[in-house]
Amino acid sequence: MAHIRLERTIWPVGHGAFYTEQFRGGHGNTFTVAYDCGGKDKATIEGQIGAATNGGSTPIDLLFISHFHSDHINGLPTLLANSLVKRIVLPQLAEEVVLEAIVYNFIKASHGGHQTPSADVIQLQEQLISWVQSDNKENITEVVESAEGDVEINHIEIGERNGEAGQVNSVLPKEIRSGKEIQITELRKVFWHYIPICYKDKQKCEDLLVALQKKYDITNDQEKLDWKKVKNVLLEEIPEEERKPREAKYKNIKGIKDIYDTNFPAKGKGEQSHNCYSMPVYSGPTVDEALDHIHSSYRYNECLFARVVDVLYRRYFDILAQHSAHCLYTGDFEANIQSNLDKLKQILGTLWAKVGLLQIPHHISDSNYNPDLYDHRMLSFGNVDDKGDESFSFSIYRKISYSHHCLAVAITEKDEPLEFGYYIVLI
Numbered sequence: 001m002a003h004i005r006l007e008r009t010i011w012p013v014g015h016g017a018f019y020t021e022q023f024r025g026g027h028g029n030t031f032t033v034a035y036d037c038g039g040k041d042k043a044t045i046e047g048q049i050g051a052a053t054n055g056g057s058t059p060i061d062l063l064f065i066s067h068f069h070s071d072h073i074n075g076l077p078t079l080l081a082n083s084l085v086k087r088i089v090l091p092q093l094a095e096e097v098v099l100e101a102i103v104y105n106f107i108k109a110s111h112g113g114h115q116t117p118s119a120d121v122i123q124l125q126e127q128l129i130s131w132v133q134s135d136n137k138e139n140i141t142e143v144v145e146s147a148e149g150d151v152e153i154n155h156i157e158i159g160e161r162n163g164e165a166g167q168v169n170s171v172l173p174k175e176i177r178s179g180k181e182i183q184i185t186e187l188r189k190v191f192w193h194y195i196p197i198c199y200k201d202k203q204k205c206e207d208l209l210v211a212l213q214k215k216y217d218i219t220n221d222q223e224k225l226d227w228k229k230v231k232n233v234l235l236e237e238i239p240e241e242e243r244k245p246r247e248a249k250y251k252n253i254k255g256i257k258d259i260y261d262t263n264f265p266a267k268g269k270g271e272q273s274h275n276c277y278s279m280p281v282y283s284g285p286t287v288d289e290a291l292d293h294i295h296s297s298y299r300y301n302e303c304l305f306a307r308v309v310d311v312l313y314r315r316y317f318d319i320l321a322q323h324s325a326h327c328l329y330t331g332d333f334e335a336n337i338q339s340n341l342d343k344l345k346q347i348l349g350t351l352w353a354k355v356g357l358l359q360i361p362h363h364i365s366d367s368n369y370n371p372d373l374y375d376h377r378m379l380s381f382g383n384v385d386d387k388g389d390e391s392f393s394f395s396i397y398r399k400i401s402y403s404h405h406c407l408a409v410a411i412t413e414k415d416e417p418l419e420f421g422y423y424i425v426l427i
Contacts, residue, residue, distance in 0.1 A: 002026055002186045002426040005294075007419065008327065008357075011048040013039030014413035015363055015385045016071045019329060020052050020060075021283060025186055031156070033062045033194070035281055035329045037075040040385065042120060044413045045075040049082070051417075056082035062156070062182075064196060065090040066331025067278040068101035068128055070108065070121065077123045087172055089141045089182070091198050091279045095225050096205040098132045099212070100274055103260055106234050113253030129227045137174060143198045143279060146177045154182045179347040183286070189426045191290070195282040197347055199340060202277055208263040215255060275332035275362065282348055282355070284326035287424065294421035296321035320379040320407055323356035324420055332362040335370040357381070357420070360400065364410060366393035374404035386412035 003026045011018040016039025023031040034052070039045035053060070063085050066072055079085060091097065102125050109117035131140060156171050172182070176196070184192040213219055216233045220226040236251045248254060264274045285291050296318065328348075335341050345352045353376060360382035362368040374380070380400055384392040392410070400408040411418055 002189065002191075002424075004186055004191065004424040004426070006192075006422040006424065008324075008422070009052065009420075010381055010383075010411055010418035011052060012411050012413050012415040012417055013041075013045050013048050013075075013383055015040045015389050015391065016045060016075075016383055017066070017331065017359070018045065018048055018052070018075065019359075022058075023184065023192070030058070031061050031184065032058060033064070033283075034060050035064045035283075036066050036072045036331060037063070037079050038070060038072040039075065039383075039413070040071055041413060042074070042118075046078050048417075049075050049079050053079070053083045059084035059086060061086050062194075063088045064194070064279070064281045064329070066280070066329070066333075067091060067275060068098065068105075069275075069332070070105045070124060072331060074120065074124055076127065077120055080127075085139070087139050087141060089143060089172070089176075089196060091277045092142045092144045093132045093137075093140075094202065094205075095132055096209040097202055097277050098128050099209055099225065099230065100205045102128060102230065103208070103212075103234070103256060104274055107253070107257055107260065110248075110250065110253065112257065113248030113250040116249070125231075129231075133227060140174065141172045142175050143178055143196045144175055145198060146179050154180070156182065156184050186426060191285060191287050191424055191426055193282075193284065193286055195348065195351075196279055197281070197344055198279050199277060199334075199343070204263050204272055204274070204276060208260065211259045211263060212256070215259065216252065272337060273334060273367070275334055275368075278331040278333045278361075280328060280330045280333045280344060282326075282328050282351060284351065284354065285422075285424065287426065288325075288354075290425045290427070291325055292423045292425075293322050293325065294423050295419075296324070296421070297416075297419045316407055317379065317409070320356065320377060321420060323377075324379050325356065325422055326351065326354040327357040328355045328359065330359045330361040332368065334368060335361050335373045336368050338370065338372070341370055341372055358406075360396075360408065363389060363391035364393060364397050364408070365391040366396045367391075369393070369396050369399075371404065374400055374406045377405050378407075379409070380406050381409045381411055381418060384410050384412055386414045 005024045008021045017036035019035045021033045060083055109121040154172055154176060178198040182194040183190045218226060218229045218233055233252050237249050238251050356378050358378050358380045360380050363384050364382035397408050397410060400406050
C-alpha cells in the first residue's frame with residue numbers, strides 16, 4: 001500500500017504565472033512539478049521562487065513552460081541559477097517562434113526602444129537562443145504536433161528515485177507528441193498524469209520571420225537565422241549626440257515594432273495572436289476512487305476581499321474545491337479560436353468533464369475569452385496585478401462567476417498563495 005500527499009500551489013506573482021505541485025511519497029521521497037515561472041515584478045517572482053523551492057534546496061523535477069514571453073518565464077534564470085531543474089518540457093523550439101518571443105520581449109523590456117533592457121532580460125534572451133541553437137538539449141523535452149501512429153506513454157517512477165539529476169532525464173525523451181501522457185507512478189502503480197497540448201498553426205510567427213528577413217540582415221549564407229545578427233539588429237544604438245529629443249535609443253526598433261504590430265495587430269474574436277503556440281497542460285489523478293481532497297486555503301488582500309468575497313462566496317469556493325484535483329493550466333492559450341478549444345476537448349476526451357480547476361487564459365483577458373471554456377462548474381483562477389492590469393477584464397471575471405456557474409478567483413501579488421491538498425491511497 002502506498003500513501004501519497006499532493007500539495008498544489010498557485011503562487012501570487014501578479015501579472016504572470018507560477019504554479020507548483022509537490023508529491024510526497026510514504027518513504028519521504030518527493031517529486032515537484034512546476035508550470036511557468038514568470039511575473040512582471042522581479043522581486044515578487046524571485047521571492048515566490050524562493051518560497052516554492054525552500055531557498056533553492058528543493059529541486060524541480062519537471063518544469064512545464066507554456067510559451068516564451070517574459071511574463072511567463074522571466075523567473076527562469078533565477079530558478080536555474082539557484083535550484084536543480086531536472087527536466088523542462090516546452091513547445092517545439094522552432095526558430096520563428098523563438099524569434100517572435102525575443103522580438104516581443106525586447107520591445108516590452110526596452111519600452112519601445114527608449115530604455116536599456118535589464119541584465120535579466122538579456123540573460124533570458126541568451127537562454128532562448130542557446131536552446132534553439134543547441135543540438136544536444138540534455139534536459140529539454142520538446143512537445144511537437146501529433147503525427148500518424150502512436151508513441152509510448154512516458155512514465156516517471158517516484159518511489160524508486162535516488163535523488164540524482166539523471167533519473168528524470170533517463171525516462172523522458174527529447175521529443176514527445178502533443179496529447180500524449182506523462183505518467184507519474186509510485187511502486188509501479190500509475191496514479192497521476194500530465195498531458196501537454198501544442199498547436200501547429202504558427203503562420204503569423206512565420207510571416208514575422210519572413211518580413212524581418214526582407215528588411216534586415218539576419219540570415220547566414222544558408223538562409224538560416226543568424227542569432228548573432230539578430231542581436232546586433234536589435235541592440236544597434238543611435239549615438240547619443242545624434243539622437244533627437246524623445247527619439248528611441250535603438251536604431252531599428254521603430255521598424256521592427258512596425259513589422260511586429262503589422263503581423264500581430266490588436267486581435268478580435270477568433271483571430272490568432274502572438275500567443276498562438278501557448279501550451280496548455282492537463283494535470284490530474286488516474287485513480288479518482290483512491291483520492292481524497294484534504295484542504296484548500298485562500299486569503300485575499302483587503303481590497304479584493306472587500307470587493308468580491310462574502311460568506312456565500314467562500315462556501316461556494318469550498319464546494320468547488322472538493323472537485324479541484326483535475327486541473328487545466330492554460331498559459332495564454334487562445335481559447336477564443338474555436339478550433340483550438342475543440343481540439344483541446346477532443347484530446348482530453350472524457351477527462352474534460354472532470355476538470356474542476358482551470359487557469360483562466362491570459363490573465364483573465366477578454367481577448368482570449370470563449371464561453372465554451374466554462375461549460376460546467378469549475379473553480380477558475382487568474383494572476384493579475386493589484387494596481388491595474390493591461391489584460392484583466394472585470395466584465396469577464398464577473399461573467400465567468402455569474403453566467404457559467406463557475407467561480408473566478410483573481411490572485412494578485414499582495415495575496416497569500418492559493419493552496420490545495422490531496423491525499424492518495426494506492427492499494
